[in-house]
Amino acid sequence: xxxxxxxxxxxxxxxxxxxxxxxxxxxxxxxxxxxxxxxxxxxxxxxxxxxxxxxxxxxxxxxxxxxxxxxxxxxxxxxxxxxxxxxxxxxxxxxxxxxxxxxxxxxxxxxxxxxxxxxxxxxxxxxxxxxxxxxxxxxxxxxxxxxxxxxxxxxxxxxxxxxxxxxxxxxxxxxxxxxxxxxxxxxxxxxxxxxxxxxxxxxxxxxxxxxxxxxxxxxxxxxxxxxxxxxxxxxxxxxxxxxxxx
Amino acid sequence: xxxxxxxxxxxxxxxxxxxxxxxxxxxxxxxxxxxxxxxxxxxxxxxxxxxxxxxxxxxxxxxxxxxxxxxxxxxxxxxxxxxxxxxxxxxxxxxxxxxxxxxxxxxxxxxxxxxxxxxxxxxxxxxxxxxxxxxxxxxxxxxxxxxxxxxxxxxxxxxxxxxxxxxxxxxxxxxxxxxxxxxxxxxxxxxxxxxxxxxxxxxxxxxxxxxxxxxxxxxxxxxxxxxxxxxxxxxxxxxxxxxxxxxxxxxxxxxxxxxxxxxxxxxxxxxxxxxxxxxxxxxxxxxxxxxxxxxxxxxxxxxxxxxxxxxxxxxxxxxxxxxxxxxxxxxxxxxxxxxxxxxxxxxxxxxxxxxxxxxxxxxxxxxxxxxxxxxxxxxxxxxxxxxxxxxxxxxxxxxx
Amino acid sequence: xxxxxxxxxxxxxxxxxxxxxxxxxxxxxxxxxxxxxxxxxxxxxxxxxxxxxxxxxxxxxxxxxxxxxxxxxxxxxxxxxxxxxxxxxxxxxxxxxxxxxxxxxxxxxxxxxxxxxxxxxxxxxxxxxxxxxxxxxxxxxxxxxxxxxxxxxxxxxxxxxxxxxxxxxx
Numbered sequence: 142x143x144x145x146x147x148x149x150x151x152x153x154x155x156x157x158x159x160x161x162x163x164x165x166x167x168x169x170x171x172x173x174x175x176x177x178x179x180x181x182x183x184x185x186x187x188x189x190x191x192x193x194x195x196x197x198x199x200x201x202x203x204x205x206x207x208x209x210x211x212x213x214x215x216x217x218x219x220x221x222x223x224x225x226x227x228x229x230x231x232x233x234x235x236x237x238x239x240x241x242x243x244x245x246x247x248x249x250x251x252x253x254x255x256x257x258x259x260x261x262x263x264x265x266x267x268x269x270x271x272x273x274x275x276x277x278x279x280x281x282x283x284x285x286x287x288x289x290x291x292x293x294x295x296x297x298x299x300x301x302x303x304x305x306x307x308x309x310x311x312x313x314x315x316x317x318x319x320x321x322x323x324x325x326x327x328x329x330x331x332x333x334x335x336x337x338x339x340x341x342x343x344x345x346x347x348x349x350x351x352x353x354x355x356x357x358x359x360x361x362x363x364x365x366x367x368x369x370x371x372x373x374x375x376x377x378x379x380x381x382x383x384x385x386x387x
Numbered sequence: 388x389x390x391x392x393x394x395x396x397x398x399x400x401x402x403x404x405x406x407x408x409x410x411x412x413x414x415x416x417x418x419x420x421x422x423x424x425x426x427x428x429x430x431x432x433x434x435x436x437x438x439x440x441x442x443x444x445x446x447x448x449x450x451x452x453x454x455x456x457x458x459x460x461x462x463x464x465x466x467x468x469x470x471x472x473x474x475x476x477x478x479x480x481x482x483x484x485x486x487x488x489x490x491x492x493x494x495x496x497x498x499x500x501x502x503x504x505x506x507x508x509x510x511x512x513x514x515x516x517x518x519x520x521x522x523x524x525x526x527x528x529x530x531x532x533x534x535x536x537x538x539x540x541x542x543x544x545x546x547x548x549x550x551x552x553x554x555x556x557x558x559x560x561x562x563x564x565x566x567x568x569x570x571x572x573x574x575x576x577x578x579x580x581x582x583x584x585x586x587x588x589x590x591x592x593x594x595x596x597x598x599x600x601x602x603x604x605x606x607x608x609x610x611x612x613x614x615x616x617x618x619x620x621x622x623x624x625x626x627x628x629x630x631x632x633x634x635x636x637x638x639x640x641x642x643x644x645x646x647x648x649x650x651x652x653x654x655x656x657x658x659x660x661x662x663x664x665x666x667x668x669x670x671x672x673x674x675x676x677x678x679x680x681x682x683x684x685x686x687x688x689x690x691x692x693x694x695x696x697x698x699x700x701x702x703x704x705x706x707x708x709x710x711x712x713x714x715x716x717x718x719x720x721x722x723x724x725x726x727x728x729x730x731x732x733x734x735x736x737x738x739x740x741x742x743x744x745x746x747x748x749x750x751x752x753x754x755x756x757x758x759x760x761x762x763x764x765x766x767x768x769x770x771x772x773x774x775x776x777x778x779x780x781x782x783x784x785x786x787x
Numbered sequence: 788x789x790x791x792x793x794x795x796x797x798x799x800x801x802x803x804x805x806x807x808x809x810x811x812x813x814x815x816x817x818x819x820x821x822x823x824x825x826x827x828x829x830x831x832x833x834x835x836x837x838x839x840x841x842x843x844x845x846x847x848x849x850x851x852x853x854x855x856x857x858x859x860x861x862x863x864x865x866x867x868x869x870x871x872x873x874x875x876x877x878x879x880x881x882x883x884x885x886x887x888x889x890x891x892x893x894x895x896x897x898x899x900x901x902x903x904x905x906x907x908x909x910x911x912x913x914x915x916x917x918x919x920x921x922x923x924x925x926x927x928x929x930x931x932x933x934x935x936x937x938x939x940x941x942x943x944x945x946x947x948x949x950x951x952x953x954x955x956x957x
Contacts, residue, residue: 313914
């Protein structure tokens with residue numbers, strides 16, 4: 142990005158190096174006891190005490206996030222719409238290569254729904270299908286989605302896709318279908334059962350998932366020590382997906 | 388209605404009338420066919436995609452909705468501003484407003500991914516959404532127009548006539564503001580996020596609604612061999628000029644303000660200079676055909692009182708307005724979203740690329756179907772009820 | 788369209804009612820074989836289920852999607868897991884839209900004429916685990932009945948200890 146950012150990156154890397162010793166050990170201690178995603182009893186509703194978030198260290202993604210995308214594809218079964226043209230095919234998550242115009246410095250990062258605290262897609266949806274769960278996960282309630290695509294117009298991250306054709310044999314835990322809008326839902330079906338999102342499991346060395354509201358969670362501590370920038374921070378959406386090394 | 392002498396009658400259903408109605412119905416059938424095809428196959432048969440999510444059907448729909456609000460102008464000027472000349476045409480203008488709105492809404496609804504869930508759109512409301520507000524505004528507009536027509540047609544309801552007129556007038560302004568705000572509130576899209584969009588839509592609605600009104604008025608009077616004098620036509624002519632000029636002015640202001648905002652330079656440069664078809668549509672379609680030529684036609688002294696020049700001007704305004712909406716709606720989406728300022732981005736999801744959009748035949752059919760529906764309702768309405776003043780000859784109009 | 792489907796469902800109901808009252812023998816049995824092979828009874832009393840399954844499903848779906856409640860009792864996935872076999876004896880896949888109408892929900896719904904859009908999105912047959920050899924493992928080797936909790940892998944705690952950076956590798 143800008144020169145300042147490039148400088149900050151280096152600085153962060155150094156800082157990270159210093160912080161590792163102390164941080165990592167305490168982190169490991171804590172996690173062994175609790176886990177990043179404590180299992181919720183199945184019959185309990187999600188609570189607004191937690192806010193799920195993700196911290197992606199771009200410099201540690203050796204493949205720029207391609208394996209995360211693959212994992213997402215497999216988990217949710219997208220990337221299999223033979224009739225649609227490439228520009229019509231759904232992509233819940235993709236890797237974006239960014240090259241600074243001036244410095245030519247370039248890096249690759251995965252981009253998906255950023256799970257904003259103030260999601261524009263939720264504000265614009267006429268039926269309320271585009272929704273934010275109590276725990277901060279932004280998703281489409283496809284049962285009342287009428288397929289107007291206004292949320293896709295509103296999303297600054299191009300995180301949403303519209304299903305352009307009929308599908309069969311979807312993943313049972315991730316229903317998707319013709320004429321509705323879909324996007325990353327942080328793997329709600331997994332998180333609700335105390336599992337990590339599929340993409341996080343695929344990049345264990347570069348991504349932390351956890352509760353942003355809990356100051357003692359691993360993700361909160363890492364962000365406190367290292368920061369966590371947002372894409373398009375200028376929009377003040379307070380995203381739940383944060384990056385290191387932008 | 389102030390005039391005692393003004394007599395209204397139904398349109399005579401001649402052979403030509405049935406021929407026109409037949410053409411309109413054929414368009415409706417085309418639209419319906421397209422809808423069933425989309426519903427069955429999915430939107431992959433269209434040119435729309437995950438980058439350009441709103442395409443030609445939305446241009447048609449928003450054109451009709453915006454024109455609907457403008458078409459009611461004639462009635463408003465007659466009722467709210469008490470201009471006697473316009474009053475006899477009030478009913479016609481309200482009928483046209485209803486017809487255009489229904490045509491536009493039909494397109495919008497039939498293009499939904501789940502048109503079968505219309506009942507959900509009517510029962511689940513997210514009051515933060517401009518779109519949801521628009522659903523209410525559209526329904527209210529229809530109800531008010533019907534009430535308005537009722538107060539004109541039924542002597543017993545006449546006491547309500549000025550109130551209905553006033554409400555319809557204010558409602559209509561809000562409605563167009565709402566339609567404009569559908570785009571104006573999209574913070575993420577550099578081309579839309581502007582306070583100028585809503586006023587621009589209002590000016591545009593005046594111009595488009597009036598242009599459609601003039602053309603249809605003229606042809607219906609021809610069709611039925613009724614008299615339509617210069618007095619009325621010249622008033623409409625200058626009104627049209629004012630509206631077209633206002634729309635052009637607001638568009639100019641919008642682009643000028645955008646040029647002061649660094650974030651918008653990219654998209655402005657794209658639309659104004661480098662956008663290929665969109666640049667062409669902007670300069671040739673919107674500015675020249677939709678603005679400068681009609682204005683010259685209207686103000687050219689040699690063409691004063693020339694009906695055909697007025698008709699041509701109206702037709703060009705319609706073409707230009709359509710081009711303008713196409714540039715706004717499609718052109719605004721074709722330009723990529725900016726994820727990282729001052730950086731180039733590249734991905735499998737077409738980040739950072741100018742997106743491609745070419746409407747398919749199905750989208751054209753759906754759009755034309757909406758126009759067919761609007762015209763069907765309009766022509767049918769005129770035969771069913773007494774909307775048409777028997778004569779709008781200069782002598783008649785002056786007397787009233 | 789909704790009007791149409793409502794009229795259709797009304798017609799279906801009328802038809803069902805007349806047939807139920809008139810001649811019981813005319814009502815085709817829903818395809819209960821797969822379920823009966825697995826369990827003696829449904830998740831609610833059969834008569835209740837016959838009448839109210841849509842209520843249970845509708846309530847549960849909002850609870851799941853909006854509140855994140857994930858009990859199995861009224862889960863659509865579980866209905867399918869119990870009521871539908873993935874393939875017929877000849878190896879062909881069973882789908883809701885099949886001509887044969889032997890899919891449990893289709894076997895009844897075709898007859899009553901109430902169209903379901905659920906299976907536009909929802910899997911209409913249990914997933915045969917096609918050996919998904921990636922991170923999370925499923926305990927059941929036949930059907931994806933319900934996902935198992937997997938403890939977060941220890942690997943993911945070591946995120947800071949690896950030294951190579953993307954900038955260096957690119």
